Amino acid sequence: MITKPDKRLIRGAALLLICAAAFIVATFVLGDAPAAAEVTTPAVPAGTPTSVLVIQNTINGLAFGVLLALAAVGLSLIYGTTGLSNFAHGEQVTFGGLLTFFLSTTQEVSIPLVPGTFTIGWPLPIAAVVAIIIAGGTGWLQDRFLWNPLRRRRVAVIQQMIVSIGLSLALLNLWQWWMGASRHRLTTSTGGRITFGDFYIGTQTLMSVVIAAIALLGVALFLLYTRRGRATRAIADNPALAAASGIRVDGIIRLVWVMACALAALGGILLALFDQGVGFDSGARILLLMFAAVTLGGLGQAFGALVGALVVGVVAEVSTVVIAPDMRYASALAILIIVLLVRPQGILGQKERVG
Known part of the structure; x- marks a missing residue:
């Protein structure tokens, strides 16, 4: 017997497949037109068949979508448990990449308002782990000293959202003051490629995707099979009923903030490897995509955020076959509008009765 969640998953997957198929078919049709060839990026070898471009960009889009999902899942967990759309989440993504560079680079670095320069130069894996732990700690600090006091004073969600916008601007300027306006590479090696026929994927990208997939699997197992994970889902469904059932709502929300910031930092590190660099505004540039x-x-569906990130990643990359690469994010937002016109609650969202 198929349960209601299973039916929602099947319907959502079917809608996803229909949208992806329609978009790819349209790309094939437009890709054969002369106008499409005029906007092809110069980096693409002349004469490459449209079918090869579509499949290669789909591979790149899936890789980008998995990495984007790390940050999006944390954003979804925060919204699901608190109702807050955290506009400062992009800066948490940036923080992970910048802190990893700060800890691993052999260049001289400094801390604002602290005189002198120094070099840390840790190996990249150790620097990444320490950066993730520190980022998780910032999530604890944020909830302990900012968001929890606001909730206790019953500050409206819209006002909390405005606070998050101010926090985002403050952190954005702080990161620029700290690390400057230039982009920083976590590693000087681009790695090799794994080729299969006419297609390829970078070894560094593949490693990043594997790490991201393991982290996402861990989040899924946590939400489905642990007491705190089930408590998290219960709070997302009905906070008042969860509190009446004996669940420590504030404690679970604090855990969610720690997880979300740690996942954002991991996403920032892997995206820095994927994009060959991290800047003070890296997270801000993908905030709308998240x-x-x-x-x-x-909204509030952690697994839905994963599906949504994959759709956004694929659409953004495949669209560059027919439009300028600078417009790829706009195409992802366009597909968002189209899907919501058909299914307003989102791919895995539930219909809500009003009135």
Whole structure:
């Protein structure tokens, strides 16, 4: 017997497949037109068949979508448990990449307002682990000294959202003051390629995707099979009923903030490897994509954020076959609008009765 969640998953997957198929078919049709050839990026070898471009960009889009999902899942968990759309989440993504560079680079670095320069130079894996732990600690500090006091004073969600916008701007300027306006590479090696026929994927990208997939699997197992994970889902469904059932709501929300910031930092590190660099505004540039993934998958649905991120990643990359690469994020937001017109609650979201 198929349960209601299973039916929602099947319907969502079917809608996802229909949208992906329609978009790829349209790309094939437009890709054969002369106008499409005019906007092809110069990096693509002349004469490459459209079918090869579509499949290669789909591979790149899936890789980008998995990495984007790390940040989007944390954003979705925060929204699901608190109702807050955290506009400062992009800066948490940036923090992970910048802190890893700060700890691993052999260049001289400094701390604002602290005189002198020094070099840390840790190996990249150790620097990444320490950065993730520190980022998780910032999540604890944020909830302990900012968001929890606001909730206790019953500050409205819209006012908390405005606070998050101010925090985002403050952190954005702080990161620029700290690390400057230039982009920083976590590693000087681009790695090799794994080729299969006419297609390829970078070894560094593949490693990043594997790490991201393991982390996402860990989040899924946590939500499905642990007491705190089930408590997290219960709070997302009905906070008042969860509190009446004996669940420590504030404690679970604090755990969610720690997880979300740690996942954002991991996402920032892997995206820095994927994009060959991290800048003070790296997270801010993909913030709308994270919101698009969360909204597309279904607000407050952690698994929906994963599905939404994959859709956003694939659409953004495949669209570059027919439009300028600078417009690829706009195409992802366009597909968000189209899907929401068909299914307003998102791919895995639930219909809500009003009135």
